[in-house]
Amino acid sequence: LSTGFEICNVFHYSIILIIKNIYFIEPRLLLTLKYKGPTPLPLVGNGHLFVTRRTQFLPLLNGFQRDYGDAVRVHLFHNPYVLLYHPKYIEPIISSTELITKGKSYTFLHDWLGFGLLTSTGHKWRAHRKFLTPAFHFNILQNFLPVFIKNEKILINKLRNSYCNEKSFDLFPIIALTALDNITESIMGVSFNTQENCHSNYVKSIETLSQIISLKMRNPFVAEEAFFRLTPYKKSYDDAIKILHGHTKKVLAIRKEELKQANIESLPENTEIGIRNKHAFIDLLLLSKIDGKRIDEEAVREEVDTFMFEGHDTTTSGITFALFCLSKYQDIQEKVLQEQREIYDDDLSKDPIYSDLQKMKYLETVIKESLRLYPSVPLIERMITKDSELAGLKIKKNTSVIMDIFHMQRHPDLYDNPLEFRPERFDSPANAARNPFAWLAFSAGPRNCIGQKFAMMEMKVVIAAVIKSFKILPTDVEPALCSDLILRSKNGVKIKLIPRIK
């Protein structure tokens, strides 16, 4: 009976789609048809082109850029999208204080992340951004250094005991657990120690969910709810969301109980005192007021889910691809090590203090260069909420615009020999002359990454520790890149390790 019902639903949806597409002749579509792009077919538009394998999606976008230039129009069914590959078009959107609404694709994150900082807009976003910004003040971030060092040591031991044998292995899932422990213990103030305890089903569920959500984002057929419900993905999707929400609720319950035991019911009005509170992020959410009201439970859960995801999957990708790049360039690896020797007067057993991290200038260029070639967030999308003009390009209200950071950062007009890994390009006169919007790994403008300093600090601690302990060797496996919400590799990110003689 239920399958019969679903089939009726599919017919119902097909008719709606046809009607929507007959209603095709509307001004925003006529306007977008003026840009170059693949010829849309009746009904599906260019939707059929997007029915590809995960690993073919980034090459597909690359092909559009090659064939049609830096602003490309595509249609998914009746919906027009504009793909942008150049900072001259991207800068006016990203730096605007008005164009802050995320694109249609982000609706696929709502079941999981609700309307947290990443996905919300308007008054709610402004209020939460203002309210949460102090939790990323550098006074707070300094408190997290001992957490990062503790977890880095667990990682190094694990690598030394199980992976330091010149055999190739996938680094991604190992770093994911380190990054998960870092975010849970620092800004959530709760310790699960997943690195030592288990193969976390939290990490596995994020991977599954990311794959399914990005499939929905790029495949307009799977995106239609009636079709999706008939696919085997639906069950995995529901199961993963259940596990992730369950984990978040556990984090919140533990912290609430701790606050109850300590008889803490509100945060002091004085923000300076709030800032010195070690777990300001979670305590701000649980104890403070916005517009005179406590934040409701669902909104707290949404922010915790958002920061748990954004705060660990992105840095996992960043750390993993940086170490992968270093495996390929031994001379650059040697320079990173040399910088560490200089900072610690040749005593590589010393742990970093906060000021040491500021001295890791060369490592910073390595991280920037690896985020240029392998940006953790390869694509971002905005809904254009008013008729706009971008470097002469007219965009009608209600058009979704996808900013392809991945290919922009490999654009030959912006970077010479763009595929070469060369950290020095971030420390040269050419860097000062380059358009600052040509590097958008953390985005920019009002909706830039709130966790940028946290991420830089964590990446420096982990990468420096690995380089001090091991020599990283390359393998002959090239990552099969896919944009599954964040940048991942279908066949893993493989390296080999041998111990360093200190």
Ligand code: HEM
């Ligand atoms: C290498 C690490 C990271 C990279 C490359 C990165 C990149 C980005 C990018 C590109 C955006 C803009 C997304 C968009 O416009 O849709 C963003 C937003 C965001 N990031 Fe990060 N991120 C990183 C780490 C973190 C960390 C560690 C946290 C939290 C602790 C975090 C929390 C967020 C949040 C909450 C937003 C939404 C901000 C808003 O819209 O106001 N990110 N990030």
